[in-house]
Amino acid sequence: MPIAVPQKAATAWIHDFHNSELTSLVSQAVDENYQLLAAAARVRAAGARVRISGADRYPQLSLGQNSNRSQRLRGARFQKTTANQFLLSGDIAWETDLWGRLSDLQQASRDQLAASSADYQASRLSLAADVIKTTLDLIEFRMQTELSRQTLKSLETNLEILDGKLEVGDVNDRTALEISLSRSDVARAKASIAQQQRDADGAQRRLETLLGNYPSGKITALRSFPKVTRSVPVGLPSELLLRRPDIVAAEHRIDAALKNVSASRKALLPSLRLTAGGGTSTTQAYQDILDPKALVWNIGYGLSQPLFEGGRLRANVQLSKAQRDELAAQYADTALTAFREVETALAAEAFFKQQEKHLKQASKEALLAEELSLTQYERGLVDIITVLESQRRAFTSRSTLLSIKNQRLQNRVDLYLALGGDFDHPSDAHSQPVKNLPKSSP
Numbered sequence: 001m002p003i004a005v006p007q008k009a010a011t012a013w014i015h016d017f018h019n020s021e022l023t024s025l026v027s028q029a030v031d032e033n034y035q036l037l038a039a040a041a042r043v044r045a046a047g048a049r050v051r052i053s054g055a056d057r058y059p060q061l062s063l064g065q066n067s068n069r070s071q072r073l074r075g076a077r078f079q080k081t082t083a084n085q086f087l088l089s090g091d092i093a094w095e096t097d098l099w100g101r102l103s104d105l106q107q108a109s110r111d112q113l114a115a116s117s118a119d120y121q122a123s124r125l126s127l128a129a130d131v132i133k134t135t136l137d138l139i140e141f142r143m144q145t146e147l148s149r150q151t152l153k154s155l156e157t158n159l160e161i162l163d164g165k166l167e168v169g170d171v172n173d174r175t176a177l178e179i180s181l182s183r184s185d186v187a188r189a190k191a192s193i194a195q196q197q198r199d200a201d202g203a204q205r206r207l208e209t210l211l212g213n214y215p216s217g218k219i220t221a222l223r224s225f226p227k228v229t230r231s232v233p234v235g236l237p238s239e240l241l242l243r244r245p246d247i248v249a250a251e252h253r254i255d256a257a258l259k260n261v262s263a264s265r266k267a268l269l270p271s272l273r274l275t276a277g278g279g280t281s282t283t284q285a286y287q288d289i290l291d292p293k294a295l296v297w298n299i300g301y302g303l304s305q306p307l308f309e310g311g312r313l314r315a316n317v318q319l320s321k322a323q324r325d326e327l328a329a330q331y332a333d334t335a336l337t338a339f340r341e342v343e344t345a346l347a348a349e350a351f352f353k354q355q356e357k358h359l360k361q362a363s364k365e366a367l368l369a370e371e372l373s374l375t376q377y378e379r380g381l382v383d384i385i386t387v388l389e390s391q392r393r394a395f396t397s398r399s400t401l402l403s404i405k406n407q408r409l410q411n412r413v414d415l416y417l418a419l420g421g422d423f424d425h426p427s428d429a430h431s432q433p434v435k436n437l438p439k440s441s442p
Contacts, residue, residue, distance in 0.1 A: 013422035014128060016412075019226040025135060025211065026128045032212025039123040046109070046116035053109040057102045059094040095273045101266035104259045111256035115249040122245035125420070127210065129413050134207045135221050136413075140406040141200035142223065144399060145193055151395045152189040158182050158384060158391075178384040185388055225405055228412055232349055233423050241338050244420030250331040257324035264316045268306060275299070341418035345411055352408035359401040366394040 014023055030036065066089075097103055159182045162175065205215035213219070241247060276299040306313055373390040376382045416422065 013416040016228055016230050017226040026131050028211050029127055029131045033127055036123050036127055039120045043116045043120050046113040050109045050113050053106040059092050062091045064089050093275045099266040099269050101263045104263035108256040108259035111252045115252040118245045118249035129417050131210050132413050133410050136406050136409050138203040138221050141196050143402050145196040148193045155186045240419050244338055246334055250334045254327045257327050261320040261324055264320045268313050345415035345418050348411045356404050363397040363401050366397040370394040
């Protein structure tokens with residue numbers, strides 16, 4: 001059964017990053033990721049349950065054939081007689097849906113299918129976000145590594161100058177301190193590079209796994225951050241949250257629970273079952289089983305009313321009510337969480353803009369201070385400790401700026417997740433049925 005879900009909304013937001021390589025990575029993940037394939041299989045299983053529940057509303061037909069041969073003792077002399085029996089029969093049984101119980105159960109399974117379809121869309125949306133966020137982390141780790149290498153090169157240059165003084169014997173207590181501090185900074189920079197390489201390697205392998213590939217750690221991804229030029233529209237309608245797959249799934253599960261409550265109540269009422277059968281029976285030759293003269297048939301009906309089952313049926317009613325109440329509470333919690341996530345991401349968008357603006361200024365001033373300290377050191381106006389401190393500040397400000405750029409982009413991804421898609425496609429106007437699911441293995 002096709003279920004209406006906002007597929008365009010769930011995918012169009014990727015294009016806001018204006019990067020074809022990023023879009024290609026997401027497309028590969030959607031086609032190859034094993035967790036998403038498992039989610040697709042759950043949708044197909046839910047579809048099969050709909051057909052299974054619908055089968056109970058139709059007559060059940062069966063055809064059978066039986067043959068047997070027996071020997072008996074008869075008469076005062078206990079003479080042995082041999083008898084053959086050949087049977088060909090067809091039977092039909094049908095439980096009439098007097099009160100709509102079977103219809104309720106089938107509708108409940110349809111609602112569960114709708115919930116599974118929404119879960120699939122949630123997995124698809126989450127996978128796209130994971131791919132992008134992992135790629136952003138990988139970009140940052142690589143850029144941080146490059147920044148650390150640049151800083152290491154400057155630190156090693158400083159150390160070479162100090163080692164030159166050591167070789168010519170121009171050493172005092174202050175010079176010895178400067179050499180130790182410089183060597184410490186060089187070692188720390190090398191350790192930082194090793195950590196960043198380790199983080200990058202982990203991000204590579206995670207990204208490869210998301211793409212359905214073996215985690216070899218050899219994937220090449222973007223080398224610089226993508227640009228998101230589109231600003232968040234003012235006054236986003238709260239109705240956009242109605243398309244969030246988790247909210248859609250929770251709503252359909254409540255509908256299914258309501259149908260289950262109705263069905264469990266109707267199970268307390270009488271049920272009517274119609275039966276009929278027909279066939280042939282003969283004790284003669286096997287070919288006589290097709291003789292119309294051997295035709296036998298029967299027809300009947302049965303009306304049953306549950307009287308005592310140890311409280312099972314009424315307990316089922318209470319169980320279905322409790323499950324309905326649980327799902328209703330979960331729906332309210334899901335909706336409240338959605339509003340919190342949207343509000344948090346919207347507020348963070350503004351905070352990150354301010355933070356990035358100030359860090360750009362701090363990085364600019366720190367680089368200028370580094371250049372001035374090197375110039376003054378060469379003139380003998382400041383000591384090496386001042387140079388090292390200016391280099392450390394320049395590195396820290398640039399490194400923090402890279403982290404904030406990454407966090408700002410990831411927050412935009414979180415906003416799309418919180419909204420259930422992009423800014424443009426509402427819940428109903430552009431909904432399309434789930435189709436083209438990955439097929440099961442033969």
